[in-house]
Amino acid sequence: MMQKRNLKLVGNAVPRHDAAAKAKGEQLYSDDWTMPNMLYAKVLRSAYPAAILRGVNTKKAKALPGVHAVLTADDVPLNEDITKFGQMRDVGGGFEGLYKVLARGKIRSKSEAIALVAAETEEIAEEALKLIEVDYEVTEGVFDPREALLPGAYVVSSEDSSNEIMRTQVQCGDIEEAFKRCDVIIEDDYQTTPHEHAYIETEGGMGWLDENGVITLRVGVQVLEHYRTVAKIMGLPHTKVRNIGVPMGGGFGGKEDITVETYLALLIAATRRPVKMVWTREESMETHAKRHPEYLHYKTGATKDGKILAQEISIVMDGGSYTYLTPWVQMYSTYGAVGPYNVPNVHVQSVSAFTNNTFSSANRGFGGPQVNFACERQMDRIADALGIDRVELRRRNLMHNGDRLPTGFIPQGHIGVSEIMDKVEAELNKTKKPDRLPDGRKIGRAIAVGHMVYGRLTFMHDSSRVSIRIELDGSVTVRAGVPDLGGGQASVICQIVAEELGLDMEDVHAYIMDTHLTPLCGTTTATRQLYMSGNATLKATAIMKERLLPVASKLLGYPSENLAFGDHSIYLVNNPAIRIPFVTVVGHLSNDGGELETIAQFNAPFTEVPDLSDIKGQLNPDLTYTCHGVEVAVDEETGMYEILRLIAAVDAGKMINKNSCEGQMEGGCLYNAWWPTHEDLQWRNGITKANNFSTYYIPTAADMPDVETIIMESGGGLGPYGAKGVGEPSDNSIAPAVVNAIRDAIGTDMNLNKMPITPEKILAAIKARDSK
Amino acid sequence: MKEFGYKNATTITEALTLLDGQNARVVAGGTNVLPYIRSGKYTDCRLINIRDIKDLNFIKEDSDRITIGACVTISQLKKSKLILEFVPALHQAACVFADPTICNTATVGGNLASASPAADTAPALLVHDAIVFIKSLNSSRSVPLSEFFKAPGTTVLQRNELITHIEISKQKNSGFIKLGMRKSMSISIVTAASSVTLNDAGIISSCKIALGAVAPTPIRAAHTERFLLSKKPDDDTLSALIKATNLDISPIDDIRASADYRREVTPVMVKRAIKLALYEHC
Amino acid sequence: MSEKINIKLKINGVFVTLEVLAHQNLLRALRDNYYWDVKCGCEVGECGTCTVLLDGQAVKSCTVLAAACDGHEIWTDKGLGLSTKLTARIQDAFVECGSVQCGFCTPGMVVAATDYLKNGGKPDRTAIREAISGNLCRCTGYVKIVDAIYKVAKDIEEGLL
Known part of the structure; x- marks a missing residue:
C-alpha cells in the first residue's frame, strides 16, 4: 500500500489544463487546420458490400479541371501490410491481421476504399468521385458470422480460404460433472448489436510535406504510433512521417484504427501540396469500426442455495470485413464471459468470423459489454428460478480479494465489487419501489455488476514514456505522446507533476502528442493512460525530486528525507516554516550543472503469448469493478421506457481528478444505456440503414436523468496513488441493468435477450404476458 | 456540381414574381431545404429567400379564427398566448417539435409545404379545420389542409405558388401527442x-x-x-x-x-x- | 458552379462582407472564413455543435442558408465569450464544473445555454435539459453541463450576475 500523504491537487475537482480553451471556442481540432494551396480529398467507397473488383478507370476523373490526383491500389507503394496498434512487440500472426489500404481483389464491405481523390475544392473532389468508373462483379456475400462459419459459405476475402478469424477457449474444473450437481440450469441464446461510437467529431485531418521531406500530419487519433504504418505503406523511414496529433472530439475506440492518415500521406506525396480530408457523418458511421455483434449461448447451473457451480458459454463474433482488433477483443470477451464471480467450473469457447459487414474493432469496453449483458441477464434469471433475491444471488457468488479468474490468475488489485454493490443497493432501495407512476407507467428496478480490465494485454509488453523539463523560472513543461480524446488523459499528467513538485496546475505546461517531439506514451486505449503514463510521470517526477532534494538539503541544512515539496517550496516536514522557494533550488541545480530535464519509462507486467487452445494465467495488469443501479418506467401501452434513476458505482482505487472520474462514470452511463434498445445501426445485408443522428438515436439531455455516482477509493489499484482505470469500465454493467429493470417492470423475460430490444418487442412481450 | 442561384425577396409580390415561370424554390427557415440541397434532392434552381418578408410573419385573432403567417416559426407558436389558449393542440405540437434550436428557424409554412407524413404541426392544424391560403403572381386560392397533401413530399402547391398564411378555428378543447424514440430531435x-x-x-x-x-x-x-x-x-x-x-x-x-x-x-x-x-x- | 453572393452582416459585433455560394449553409460560410469555433458534426441539423445566435436566437447554422443572413447578426461562442458577461460566466462555469470533456459539443452548448439564460431561463434542471436537447454530447452524460448552466442560472437569480 502507498504511504498516507496529504494530497493538494490529486483527488480534487481540478479544472483541466485545456478546459478553458475548449469552453471559449479556442481549441482547434482536426478539421480546423488549413494552409495556403491546400487541396481537399475524398474517398470512393464500394457501392456493394460483396464484389470482385475487376477494374477501376480513373481517366475521366483525372481529366476533370481542378483534380490533382486520383489514386488506386496500384499507386500505393505497399498496399498490404499487417495491422499494428502501437505495440512495441510483435505478437504474431494470430493477433495481427491484414491491413489493406485500397481495394484489390475481393471487396469485403461497403466501407472498402477503392480510390482517393485530391482536388482544388471539396465539391470538385466529390464530382470526381462520380467520374471514377468501377467494374464490379457483384457477389452474394455473407452477413451473419454463424452462416459464414458453415462449410461451403461464401468466402469474404481473397486472401484466406475460410472466414474463421480466431478460435480460442478458457476452461477450468469439470463442467459435465458440475452440471449434474446443479439444482437449476438456465440456458439461452443472447445477441448483441453493433454499436456506434457516435463521437460528435467525425474522422479527419490535414497534412503537408515539410521542407525536410517529412510527411507531416495533423490528425486526431487514439494511436499516434500509426505513423510507423504510414511510413511503411509509403516506403519511407519512420523518421519521415510525423503526426502532430490534435485533440479528438471523442474517440471511444473508434479512432483506434487508422483513419485518414495513410490516405492523406499518399495524396500529399502524389501532389506535393497540403491536403485535407474530413469524413461526413454518413461516411463515418458506415465506415469506421463497430462494436462486435456477438451471438452468445449461456448455460448456467446453480445449487438451490444460490451457488453458481458451472458456466458453459459459446460465443460467435462478427468480425466484419477485416481483422483489425478482432482477436484482441475476442480475448476480452472470452475470459470476461463469466463475470466477476467465483465459478469453479467454466468452459468458454469463442470463434470470430469475417462477414461482408463493416469491420468490427475497438469500442469502449472492448468485448466486455457483450458478455456482461448476457451474463447479468443470466444472473437475474437464475435468481428468479431459485426464488432468491437478485442482488443476494450475486452476493453469494461475487469475487473477493484472493479469488481466481477462470484462467487461474489472481488479480493483484483490490476486488471491491461486493462493497460497491452494497452501496448501490442501499441507494437504489432507500425508498420503497412504487408499483406505478401517477401516469400509469410501471416501475422496474435492477442492479448489475461488471468487471473490466485496465491496461493492455500483458503479452504485448506495454510501456509508456513521459518527459519533464523544469524551466529556470520554476515552471514545468511535460512532454508526452498522449493522444487526448476528451477523457482528460493529458491533464491528469499535469496534475501529477504539479502535485509531486508542489506546484499549481498553471505552472505545468503540457506539450502533447507530436511523434517527433514527445516521448511515445503508447495508445489512448485499453483504459491505460492514467495507469501507464501516470506511473511514467510519477517516475519522472521522482527522478527530478532526487536531483532537487540534495540541493535543497544543502541550502536548508536538513537531510533530504525530512524535506517535502509544496506551495512552490521545498520545506521541512516537521516545521514547514523552514523552506526554500522551488525556483531557488532549480536555479542552484542549474548553476551546479544539474540536469533539469528527464524522461522516464514505465513498463506493465510482461507475459508470454497464451496458448489459444487453453488460455491460462495473467492477461492484463488488473481489473476495475463497477455496479449500476437503474430505475425505469415502462409504458405498457407502447413498449416505450424511460430511465428515471441511474446509479453508477466504481472502485476507482483513487480519484486523481474528481470531475474527470465522475465525468467518465456519467458519460459511460449515457454511452451504453441505450445500446440494447435505441442505438441500432439497422444493418441489412451489409448496408447501414441508420447512418446519421436522425435514425441512430443517442440520448439527448432531455432523455437522461442525473447520474448518481458512487466512487469508492480502496487505494487498491496499480496506477498512480493506487488508482485504477475507469474509462471503459464505466460503460460496463449499465446495459444489463437497464434491460433487467425493464424485465422487473414488465415481469417477463420474453424478447429481452436479443438486441435490438425495440419498443415493439417490449410491447409484444407485455401483450403475451397479458394473454396468458 | 451544384448550380444554384439566389434571390432575396422582401415582399410577397417580389417573391411571387421571382417564382413565376422560373426554376425556383422557396427557402424560409431552411431546416428542410438545406438538408435537401446537401443530399441532392434539390438541384440546380434559384433559391428564393422569404424569411425576411414581414407580411408572412404574424399571428392574428378574429372573433372565431386565428390567422398564422407562413413564416411564423415554431418557437413563435410555442410562445404565443393566443395559440396556447385557442389552439392548444398546436401549442403542444410546437412544444415537442424537433428541438429548441430547430424551432427557432423552422416555420409552420415550411412544415406543411415539405409534406412529410410525420410533419408535427399538420395533425394539430387539421383538427382546427386549417385552411391554407396560397398565392401566385396572378391568382390566389385557399385549400382546406385536409385536401392540401397529395403524397409524401407532395402537396397541391405549384412551383410558382407560395403559402401566405393559414387560418384555423378556435377551439379550447384540443390536444396533440407524439410518439417518438426520444424526447427531443425525434x-x-x-x-x-x-x-x-x-x-x-x-x-x-x-x-x-x-x-x-x-x-x-x-x-x-x-x-x-x-x-x-x-x-x-x-x-x-x-x-x-x-x-x-x-x-x-x-x-x-x-x-x-x-x-x-x-x-x-x-x-x-x-x-x-x-x-x-x-x-x-x- | 453556384452563383456567388456578397453578403454584409455583423458577426461577433463586427460588420463584415462575405462571399458565399448561393446554396451554402451558414456553417460552411463561417468556417470558410475561419470562425473555427463553429464546429461541424453532421451538417443536417441533428447534432447541434454548429449552434450560433442568429438575431439573438440559438440556431443550427448548418440548416440556415448563408445568403439569407445578409443584413442579419451572428454571434458565435468565441465572440460571445469575449463580449458578453453572461457567456463568459457560462464558459467559466463549464470549466469549473468539469462540463468539458472532448470539448467538441461545447461551443454549441455554450451558445444554447446563452440563449436559455438571456431569455430568463431558471435554475431548473428539467428546463435546462430541454433547452440543450438539440445539442448532442457523447462524453459527459450531460450531468456536469446541466450543473454549469444551473450554477449560472442560480447566480442570476441571486443577483450575482
Missing part, C-alpha cells in the same frame, strides 16, 4: 391530435381526430371520429378504438418502426390525445 412514429366537444350529458357532440406518420400524408381519421361521436369518452370507449382507427390508417414499415407497431399504438395515441383535449388543456 421524427414521429405516430402523432395524434384531437378536438372534442361534449354536451351537457358528457357525450361527445363533435369530434375531430387527425393522425400523422401512419399514412402517406397526415390524415383526418373519419372512422375513428364516427365511432366516437355520441359516445361518452370513458375508458371503455377509448379502449375500443382499435378497429375504427385501423380502418383510417395505412402505415408502412420504415426505419423508425414497423407498420404492425404503428397499428398497435395508434389507438393508444388517439386515446391520449382525447384525454389531453378534455382534461389537460391549458
Whole structure:
C-alpha cells in the first residue's frame, strides 16, 4: 500500500489544463487546420458490400479541371501490410491481421476504399468521385458470422480460404460433472448489436510535406504510433512521417484504427501540396469500426442455495470485413464471459468470423459489454428460478480479494465489487419501489455488476514514456505522446507533476502528442493512460525530486528525507516554516550543472503469448469493478421506457481528478444505456440503414436523468496513488441493468435477450404476458 | 456540381414574381431545404429567400379564427398566448417539435409545404379545420389542409405558388401527442391530435381526430371520429378504438418502426390525445 | 458552379462582407472564413455543435442558408465569450464544473445555454435539459453541463450576475 500523504491537487475537482480553451471556442481540432494551396480529398467507397473488383478507370476523373490526383491500389507503394496498434512487440500472426489500404481483389464491405481523390475544392473532389468508373462483379456475400462459419459459405476475402478469424477457449474444473450437481440450469441464446461510437467529431485531418521531406500530419487519433504504418505503406523511414496529433472530439475506440492518415500521406506525396480530408457523418458511421455483434449461448447451473457451480458459454463474433482488433477483443470477451464471480467450473469457447459487414474493432469496453449483458441477464434469471433475491444471488457468488479468474490468475488489485454493490443497493432501495407512476407507467428496478480490465494485454509488453523539463523560472513543461480524446488523459499528467513538485496546475505546461517531439506514451486505449503514463510521470517526477532534494538539503541544512515539496517550496516536514522557494533550488541545480530535464519509462507486467487452445494465467495488469443501479418506467401501452434513476458505482482505487472520474462514470452511463434498445445501426445485408443522428438515436439531455455516482477509493489499484482505470469500465454493467429493470417492470423475460430490444418487442412481450 | 442561384425577396409580390415561370424554390427557415440541397434532392434552381418578408410573419385573432403567417416559426407558436389558449393542440405540437434550436428557424409554412407524413404541426392544424391560403403572381386560392397533401413530399402547391398564411378555428378543447424514440430531435412514429366537444350529458357532440406518420400524408381519421361521436369518452370507449382507427390508417414499415407497431399504438395515441383535449388543456 | 453572393452582416459585433455560394449553409460560410469555433458534426441539423445566435436566437447554422443572413447578426461562442458577461460566466462555469470533456459539443452548448439564460431561463434542471436537447454530447452524460448552466442560472437569480 502507498504511504498516507496529504494530497493538494490529486483527488480534487481540478479544472483541466485545456478546459478553458475548449469552453471559449479556442481549441482547434482536426478539421480546423488549413494552409495556403491546400487541396481537399475524398474517398470512393464500394457501392456493394460483396464484389470482385475487376477494374477501376480513373481517366475521366483525372481529366476533370481542378483534380490533382486520383489514386488506386496500384499507386500505393505497399498496399498490404499487417495491422499494428502501437505495440512495441510483435505478437504474431494470430493477433495481427491484414491491413489493406485500397481495394484489390475481393471487396469485403461497403466501407472498402477503392480510390482517393485530391482536388482544388471539396465539391470538385466529390464530382470526381462520380467520374471514377468501377467494374464490379457483384457477389452474394455473407452477413451473419454463424452462416459464414458453415462449410461451403461464401468466402469474404481473397486472401484466406475460410472466414474463421480466431478460435480460442478458457476452461477450468469439470463442467459435465458440475452440471449434474446443479439444482437449476438456465440456458439461452443472447445477441448483441453493433454499436456506434457516435463521437460528435467525425474522422479527419490535414497534412503537408515539410521542407525536410517529412510527411507531416495533423490528425486526431487514439494511436499516434500509426505513423510507423504510414511510413511503411509509403516506403519511407519512420523518421519521415510525423503526426502532430490534435485533440479528438471523442474517440471511444473508434479512432483506434487508422483513419485518414495513410490516405492523406499518399495524396500529399502524389501532389506535393497540403491536403485535407474530413469524413461526413454518413461516411463515418458506415465506415469506421463497430462494436462486435456477438451471438452468445449461456448455460448456467446453480445449487438451490444460490451457488453458481458451472458456466458453459459459446460465443460467435462478427468480425466484419477485416481483422483489425478482432482477436484482441475476442480475448476480452472470452475470459470476461463469466463475470466477476467465483465459478469453479467454466468452459468458454469463442470463434470470430469475417462477414461482408463493416469491420468490427475497438469500442469502449472492448468485448466486455457483450458478455456482461448476457451474463447479468443470466444472473437475474437464475435468481428468479431459485426464488432468491437478485442482488443476494450475486452476493453469494461475487469475487473477493484472493479469488481466481477462470484462467487461474489472481488479480493483484483490490476486488471491491461486493462493497460497491452494497452501496448501490442501499441507494437504489432507500425508498420503497412504487408499483406505478401517477401516469400509469410501471416501475422496474435492477442492479448489475461488471468487471473490466485496465491496461493492455500483458503479452504485448506495454510501456509508456513521459518527459519533464523544469524551466529556470520554476515552471514545468511535460512532454508526452498522449493522444487526448476528451477523457482528460493529458491533464491528469499535469496534475501529477504539479502535485509531486508542489506546484499549481498553471505552472505545468503540457506539450502533447507530436511523434517527433514527445516521448511515445503508447495508445489512448485499453483504459491505460492514467495507469501507464501516470506511473511514467510519477517516475519522472521522482527522478527530478532526487536531483532537487540534495540541493535543497544543502541550502536548508536538513537531510533530504525530512524535506517535502509544496506551495512552490521545498520545506521541512516537521516545521514547514523552514523552506526554500522551488525556483531557488532549480536555479542552484542549474548553476551546479544539474540536469533539469528527464524522461522516464514505465513498463506493465510482461507475459508470454497464451496458448489459444487453453488460455491460462495473467492477461492484463488488473481489473476495475463497477455496479449500476437503474430505475425505469415502462409504458405498457407502447413498449416505450424511460430511465428515471441511474446509479453508477466504481472502485476507482483513487480519484486523481474528481470531475474527470465522475465525468467518465456519467458519460459511460449515457454511452451504453441505450445500446440494447435505441442505438441500432439497422444493418441489412451489409448496408447501414441508420447512418446519421436522425435514425441512430443517442440520448439527448432531455432523455437522461442525473447520474448518481458512487466512487469508492480502496487505494487498491496499480496506477498512480493506487488508482485504477475507469474509462471503459464505466460503460460496463449499465446495459444489463437497464434491460433487467425493464424485465422487473414488465415481469417477463420474453424478447429481452436479443438486441435490438425495440419498443415493439417490449410491447409484444407485455401483450403475451397479458394473454396468458 | 451544384448550380444554384439566389434571390432575396422582401415582399410577397417580389417573391411571387421571382417564382413565376422560373426554376425556383422557396427557402424560409431552411431546416428542410438545406438538408435537401446537401443530399441532392434539390438541384440546380434559384433559391428564393422569404424569411425576411414581414407580411408572412404574424399571428392574428378574429372573433372565431386565428390567422398564422407562413413564416411564423415554431418557437413563435410555442410562445404565443393566443395559440396556447385557442389552439392548444398546436401549442403542444410546437412544444415537442424537433428541438429548441430547430424551432427557432423552422416555420409552420415550411412544415406543411415539405409534406412529410410525420410533419408535427399538420395533425394539430387539421383538427382546427386549417385552411391554407396560397398565392401566385396572378391568382390566389385557399385549400382546406385536409385536401392540401397529395403524397409524401407532395402537396397541391405549384412551383410558382407560395403559402401566405393559414387560418384555423378556435377551439379550447384540443390536444396533440407524439410518439417518438426520444424526447427531443425525434421524427414521429405516430402523432395524434384531437378536438372534442361534449354536451351537457358528457357525450361527445363533435369530434375531430387527425393522425400523422401512419399514412402517406397526415390524415383526418373519419372512422375513428364516427365511432366516437355520441359516445361518452370513458375508458371503455377509448379502449375500443382499435378497429375504427385501423380502418383510417395505412402505415408502412420504415426505419423508425414497423407498420404492425404503428397499428398497435395508434389507438393508444388517439386515446391520449382525447384525454389531453378534455382534461389537460391549458 | 453556384452563383456567388456578397453578403454584409455583423458577426461577433463586427460588420463584415462575405462571399458565399448561393446554396451554402451558414456553417460552411463561417468556417470558410475561419470562425473555427463553429464546429461541424453532421451538417443536417441533428447534432447541434454548429449552434450560433442568429438575431439573438440559438440556431443550427448548418440548416440556415448563408445568403439569407445578409443584413442579419451572428454571434458565435468565441465572440460571445469575449463580449458578453453572461457567456463568459457560462464558459467559466463549464470549466469549473468539469462540463468539458472532448470539448467538441461545447461551443454549441455554450451558445444554447446563452440563449436559455438571456431569455430568463431558471435554475431548473428539467428546463435546462430541454433547452440543450438539440445539442448532442457523447462524453459527459450531460450531468456536469446541466450543473454549469444551473450554477449560472442560480447566480442570476441571486443577483450575482
